[in-house]
Amino acid sequence: MSTVLWLLGPSGVGKSTVGWLVYRSLDRASYVDADQLGLCYPSTADDPANHRVKSAALGALWPEFRGSPLVVSGFLDNPAEARRYADRLPGADLTLCRLRVSRAELRARFLGRGWLTGAVDGVLDHAEVLEAAPGFADFTVDTDGRAPSSVAAEVRKRWTA
Template identity: 45%
Template sequence: MDVLRLAGVPGVGKSTVAWAVARGLAADGERVGYVDIDQLGMCYPAPPDDPDRWDLKEAALQRVAARFAEARVERLVVSGVADPADPPRANGHPTVSLWLDAEEVTRRERLAPRGWPQGQVDEVVAIGTAESATAHPSWARVDTDGSAVDDTVRTVLARWRTDAATAATTVAPVPAPASTEDDVTGRVIWITGPRCSGASSVAWEMASARWAEGLRTGFVDVAQLGFAWNAHRAVGTRNTAEMQGLFAGVGAQTLVVTAPFEIDPAEVGQAFPHADLRFFRLDADPENLRARAVRRTTGEGPRIIGDDLLDGAPEAVDLAVAQGVRQRQTPVRAGEQMIDATTSSASEIAEAVRAHLPD
């Protein structure tokens, strides 16, 4: 398996470009996977010896890369931040590592849709300028100023093809990550529900509340760890089990998970044989499903890669709601605890979930 690593500071377009590269390769029939490394380090409070969680994310990338390779993915696209002071780290596979650059004015324009306060934008841009200026020279640079996404994608693909032969001969040896899910205990709080029922918001609310209390807790969005096309099998659940093992190793005894409704609890049980698994299935009526879908089209909530509702057309809303309505008809599955999510806020629903958890 060959890996393309796109890094850079916020606003350079790394996630947008990486997603376009992966989708394009998939459309061409290639066995391709995609992961954003920012999704691999959501464990807070951070370990004292790794305050920025650089080591945690890089260790996680090794683990999920092994799972993608196991699923016969041939090309893995990775986006996200990296420690600018370090050279690109080995992940056990031939890797082409590119650092995307953009001027401050470009980064400000690209950060605008995130809706951040001006002070936060100013701080992020200033830190990014300093980091990019001092990034380790081992990163090959690609300028994205004045380039449309398609142009940058072509440039990146050309660099990947050109540098791949060298990468294949210089890949640093990395010990194969041990499979950990077979012996990891701890609690896994699995939040799911029909499309647009609010599972992601509720899971994030639950994790955030624990972080605020200083309780080291992991958070995983299974869909974000399962992007693979033309591959041998799904990898999201197995990657999630790897995250539980990694987070448990730094002291997190609870993992909060948001997951697509299609994943059956029986499959989850096989991936986490020794964990204290708690399944919660949210339920909301069609009117509320539609209301949540419409809010997503306006940009409410985090801008998550692969969200087809973000800036979506009315037709996208109709399709999402129809999917959610169909999923509601599925009988309650073994182990699931139903939670009414019709009109309550995410914090209220999270409190209802907590009421069903043992001390």
């Protein structure tokens, strides 16, 4: 059985940074940023987040990753989206870790990037959607006021690879 850790949360919460740090702490592991798998546009009206494309791409790569821990960072909003990916990963022990941050800190982080600043309200709305779905992830880690290395250490401690 291969273990897969999926880090989810709104844009700016630290999914990619923490995912990379967790990956670097593991032996013989792999890392995938699901957003990179879905950079195919235009997306369709019934799948604006390109989950069909991303899940198919991850499924195509799965035979190469199987047998070692895999860390994935990317957007997931509900159990149905998570199942779409899990169905493409036969034999995977999938763990979902939600990264959470306060509204004020999320706004500051997102605006601090200096790009796509007009999307901040949508990012904050996305964070609220996730907040309204308790129990969706296997565990949640708060990131407010914490260095990415501290968050990654907690994620690593709570996830068995």
